[in-house]
Amino acid sequence: EIVLTQSPATLSLSPGERATLSCRASQTVSSYVAWYQQKPGQSPRLLIYDASNRATGIPARFSGSGSGTDFTLTISSLEPEDFAVYYCQQRRAFGQGTKVEIK
């Protein structure tokens, strides 16, 4: 059973700064990793699939990279609406989430 570990648990940044979120898998998962954004009271929103492909309608400031066991979600310049919790996912596993909060 694959376990996904996200770091850091919380990221405190200011609007305009770059956010780098990490997701590590307990075993090789090729490139089948997705990233979701979730805001309070809302359903998860698919951002990235297959490690680096943006989902429909997702702004270019969101990018994903990685393969094997280490994956990264980068938000190049944080907009006010980007402060949320982010989850990585691989098949049946979800990470525990990284909260991006306003510094």
Next chain:
Amino acid sequence: QVTLRESGPALVKPEQTLTLTCSFSGFSLSTGSMCVSWVRQPPGKALEWLALIDWGDDKYYNTSLETRLAISKDTSKNQVVLTMTNMDPMDTATYYCARTPYRSGPLPPDYWGPGILVTVSS
């Protein structure tokens, strides 16, 4: 336009069986390469994958919960039903259904319902 919506009881008692229905539109589970997943989220906690059913009626379950879960579909009604037996207060969570495309394996769920909060309490 793809939409999904969960329905069911907001409150169940311990040891009861929970039955949730996912009603969807904008896609079909009778054609190939499409599935529906259930995912839950306890208050303030992370997402947890529960179950998946595909167009061919193959079913997959979270190994930790599979003795308590059952998933089924009614393609004529565009509905997927999840049942969970022997409910416990630890099962209190928001339960989501989500469309899950398939390509040599399930892809990440791309459309999600708004979720339904189920509280387990006597």
